Amino acid sequence: MKAGPDIAMVAALVGDPARANMLTALMTGRALTASELAQEAGITAPTASSHLSKLEAGGLIEPEKQGRHRYYRLTGPDVAGVLEGLAGLAARAGHLRVRTGPKEPALRRARICYDHLAGDLGVQMLDSMRAQKLIRQTERVIELTTQGSRFVAEELRIDPATLTHPRRPVCKACLDWSERRHHLAGTLGAAIMISFTAMKWAARDPSPGSRVVHFTRSGEKRFEALFGTTGDAIRKT
Amino acid sequence: MKAGPDIAMVAALVGDPARANMLTALMTGRALTASELAQEAGITAPTASSHLSKLEAGGLIEPEKQGRHRYYRLTGPDVAGVLEGLAGLAARAGHLRVRTGPKEPALRRARICYDHLAGDLGVQMLDSMRAQKLIRQTERVIELTTQGSRFVAEELRIDPATLTHPRRPVCKACLDWSERRHHLAGTLGAAIMISFTAMKWAARDPSPGSRVVHFTRSGEKRFEALFGTTGDAIRKT
DNA sequence: TTCATACTTCGACGCTAATCAAAGTATTGC
DNA sequence: GCAATACTTTGATTAGCGTCGAAGTATGAA
Incomplete structure (x- = not known):
């Protein structure tokens, strides 16, 4: 009843x-x-x-x-x-709705999330690494493949020894603030950011408190060469 | 905002x-x-x-x-x-629902609605008349076609003169209690019910207060011959 | 007409739930 | 370690709305 x-x-x-x-x-x-x-x-x-x-x-x-x-x-x-x-x-009888757009284009494109790269480019990098089978991802757990280990050592000039940490995982998926998709965190994510800076591919914005990351012209070109596959594929359609 | x-x-x-x-x-x-x-x-x-x-x-x-x-x-x-x-x-986490079925099968099949036929057979009759182009129906307004006028005079033995009434329409769609679809009301609906009774096709249940209409065997056969097309078509598939 | 049925409106009661301030917990950053 | 941020819990206040009884309106039946 x-x-x-x-x-x-x-x-x-x-x-x-x-x-x-x-x-x-x-x-x-x-x-x-x-x-x-x-x-x-x-x-x-x-x-x-x-x-x-x-x-x-x-x-x-x-x-x-x-x-x-x-x-x-x-x-x-x-x-x-x-x-x-x-x-x-x-x-039928009501109003519609507007959504607030993103605010800072530069922030959306590339920024620091704690100590690693975030934004469009951060998400793009993780996507590309997944597509190139440099990593295996199940949920938020990520591990480097043997191919990936060679890649970070040769292409990104990262010493594998610097990646081990007592409490922090090497790889981890981090939810992106602007894209709301995952980008790469963990010691590898931090090491890659350091490497980008060392190779003068990118640099943090000098103004205090800013989290924006600026890519140099050559750095952006190198980045696209390594991780731009998906972006290119989309643009070519 | x-x-x-x-x-x-x-x-x-x-x-x-x-x-x-x-x-x-x-x-x-x-x-x-x-x-x-x-x-x-x-x-x-x-x-x-x-x-x-x-x-x-x-x-x-x-x-x-x-x-x-x-x-x-x-x-x-x-x-x-x-x-x-x-x-x-x-x-995903809840229960389902049951609907209460109909109560009196005889009432569902054929009964009096004020002064005209209702129930399964009432709805079937209006459907059939519409299919045979004896009537034209737009929403709840119904009118007899010339073909329909001849039909009620010849087949149903109804004097067209008895259909005119100062305040009541000849034809009207009436929402059926059990079927929740339209059946035929108006002076024609009443005249048809009277005609059915006069020709001994059907009769109201004698018990007081009952609205059930009983069809005789021959009456049901005649009714099916005139209005049973859709039912036959469905049954034949 | 007069009565009965179906439905609506009015008024008042009661209960659920939305809300925020303040304090508590967890995690990061220094 | 300590401070700061993000979020949750607790507790008290308040407002909204679902509920029904009683009276009012409309339609059909006798």
Whole structure:
């Protein structure tokens, strides 16, 4: 008699304006941090935390812990589909929505994430290394292949001995702030950044506090030669 | 900044358990009365009325007034699609749902609706008349074709003069209680029922208060000969 | 007409849930 | 080690809305 169809529970999750704002912000497929989602929804951090745990319990979003951050993403395309459907129904009498674009193009392109390369180029590098079978990645665990070990020693002039560290993994996938996809962290990620700087391929922006990384002309050319395959392939279509 | 995406508003409509029950009950595509929806949701009539007006304002359902009843149906297949999607998300951790079946088979098959034939056979008759081009129907307005006028005079022994009435239309689509599709009302619908009784094709159940209509064996055969085409076509496949 | 049914409106009650401030936990950076 | 950042938990406040009883409106039945 009193069968409780959970359709109401799921719909109620989306039914709160703050949560709906968070979910629509996640519809791009990117992952967002709790703070960003709080700002997106116009609420304080505690309120956002409460909402996010509810959405997670309801199976609509899933977290990925990344240092001090917690990145949330939709659990699947079916969730996005339902949200899209709801937006369609709402559009019959309602307004649409605008998303805030990225802010600093230079930051988006290349920047320091702790001690390694992030941004478009960081993501591109990891993608390319994966495609070239220099690494094996399962989830966030990454290991160098033998081919990859030779590559970093010969092409990037990195001493393999400098990569071992008591508590830090050699390779690790790190979720990118602007791209919301993984880039390379770990001691190798840090070593590569140091190597780029040493070879004068790139340098951190001199202004204090800036995380922007500037590539030199020759450095960018060398970088593209090593890791530009996917980008070239896309551009050539 | 504070752009209110109505996705939350729509989702909140579905988010209430009572309303969700109503909507799932409507997912069969049939129209249901306000009272039935109230019972379905386990709430009183006033509460149901409030919910229904909200759902209507939100564009999820639309009413059709039928005498003392108000039949509600989903506004379109897209609404059903979204509900189905929500049910899919809920099914990851939730329960499913059962619908109460029909009660009296004889009532479903043939009964009196005010003064005309309703039930399976009533709907079948209107479908067949439409297929045979005896009538033209746009929405709930129905008119007899010249072919149809000859038909009712010759086959059904109905005097065309008896069909005119000061305030009542000759033909009208009436929403069927069990089938939730239209059957034929108006003076023609009443005349046909009288004619069926006069020709001893059918008779009302003698027990007081009963609305069941019993067809005689020969009457059912004649009825099938005139209006059984669609049924035959389906059965023959 | 008069009565009955179906539905809506009004008014008041009660409960859930959203919200934020303050304190607590975890992780990074120095 | 200590400070800073990101996030969570706790607790108290508040507002919104679902709920129903009672009265009001409309339609059909006798």
